Amino acid sequence: MNRITYEYPKDGKYGRYGGKFVPETLMPALKELEEAYVRFKDDPEFKKKLKYYLEKFAGRPTPLYYAANLTEELGGPKIYLKREDLAHGGAHKINNTIGQALLAKSMGKTRIIAETGAGQHGVATAMACAALGLKAEIYMGAEDMKRQRLNVFRMRLLGAEVHPVESGSKTLKDAINEALRDWVTNVQTTYYLIGSVVGPHPYPMIVRDFQSVIGFEAKEQILAQEGRLPDAVVACVGGGSNAIGIFYPFLEDKDVELYGIEAAGEGLHSGRHAASLCAGSEGVFHGMLSY
Numbered sequence: 596m597n598r599i600t601y602e603y604p605k606d607g608k609y610g611r612y613g614g615k616f617v618p619e620t621l622m623p624a625l626k627e628l629e630e631a632y633v634r635f636k637d638d639p640e641f642k643k644k645l646k647y648y649l650e651k652f653a654g655r656p657t658p659l660y661y662a663a664n665l666t667e668e669l670g671g672p673k674i675y676l677k678r679e680d681l682a683h684g685g686a687h688k689i690n691n692t693i694g695q696a697l698l699a700k701s702m703g704k705t706r707i708i709a710e711t712g713a714g715q716h717g718v719a720t721a722m723a724c725a726a727l728g729l730k731a732e733i734y735m736g737a738e739d740m741k742r743q744r745l746n747v748f749r750m751r752l753l754g755a756e757v758h759p760v761e762s763g764s765k766t767l768k769d770a771i772n773e774a775l776r777d778w779v780t781n782v783q784t785t786y787y788l789i790g791s792v793v794g795p796h797p798y799p800m801i802v803r804d805f806q807s808v809i810g811f812e813a814k815e816q817i818l819a820q821e822g823r824l825p826d827a828v829v830a831c832v833g834g835g836s837n838a839i840g841i842f843y844p845f846l847e848d849k850d851v852e853l854y855g856i857e858a859a860g861e862g863l864h865s866g867r868h869a870a871s872l873c874a875g876s877e878g879v880f881h882g883m884l885s886y
Contacts, residue, residue: 604799607795607796608796611884612884613883614796615796615883616795620782621795625795625797627702628702631702632800641697641701645697648693648697649693653683653690654682655812657677657681657682659677659678659812659817659820660676660677660678661675661820662675662676672827673821675817675820675825677809677813679837683722684715684718686719687840688719688790689719689722689723690805690806690808690840691802691836692723692788692790693723694801694804694805695786695801696723696727697727698801699729699786702786705730706729707723707724707729708732708734708781708785708787709734709787709788709790710767711735711746711750712735713739714735714745715746716791717733717746717750718746718749719790720788721750721753721755725753730756732755732758732777733750733756733757733758734758734760734771735747735760736764736767736770739765739766740759775787790802791835791836793834794881794882794883795881798882799883802839803836803843806836806837806840806843807840807843807844808840809837809840809841810828810844811844813828813844814844824845824848824851827851827854828852828853830842830855831855831856831858832855832856833858838855857869857871871885872886
């Protein structure tokens with residue numbers, strides 16, 4: 596893995612990637628968000644609240660579990676699993692949604708919007724908003740709503756309003772477009788809560804920082820259990836939030852190899868895969884330059 600890293604992105608970019616590719620009407624909102632995040636992220640009271648909700652609400656730290664049977668079956672190195680599935684809600688998503696919801700509340704926003712595909716980010720957003728007394732509205736493609744009825748039920752059970760998106764393919768990309776339209780219209784009172792390492796700056800930075808609790812915990816836990824750092828860290832890569840969350844604290848450890856695993860689907864040459872980094876092409880989308 597290429598180890599060109601930055602403590603924070605330079606001018607909103609990671610090398611030549613990232614950036615802000617949005618309508619002029621959203622630039623003031625992004626500036627407000629960046630200034631608020633820089634102000635609050637090191638604020639003792641904000642950090643105290645975040646720590647409280649991560650521990651008491653999200654159930655952190657999650658365990659680092661030695662998979663003895665899997666290790667024996669594969670006959671290779673010792674395998675440890677960072678059990679993010681044991682966090683409240685069943686995934687790592689809550690680390691970011693509780694952090695951003697706290698940030699939104701600190702900024703004086705009263706309404707949270709988010710997009711969701713399979714529904715897990717929508718559920719985590721609804722959970723965070725319910726805990727903090729914020730209104731949650733989730734945009735979800737109509738086709739995705741049919742496929743993920745249980746998560747739609749969970750979001751509504753948690754008090755969120757779920758908007759079916761009937762345009763385009765009626766899936767995630769269309770839900771993102773609708774959420775952006777909403778944000779442009781209601782930017783004064785509304786916070787757009789993005790769940791993946793995507794979007795215009797400062798969103799990738801914010802998601803990275805809130806999810807890095809995974810890697811900082813894992814680093815401390817492996818040192819306690821093995822007395823040294825791991826030879827390698829492996830993470831699946833979709834939207835990238837769990838991967839950068841565990842990778843980030845290990846980026847400066849040159850002896851630790853980092854492996855991101857993308858879904859190859861029917862093969863990299865089939866055109867039916869999710870391996871954007873391995874087989875995609877550069878382009879501007881969702882307000883950023885990426886693959």
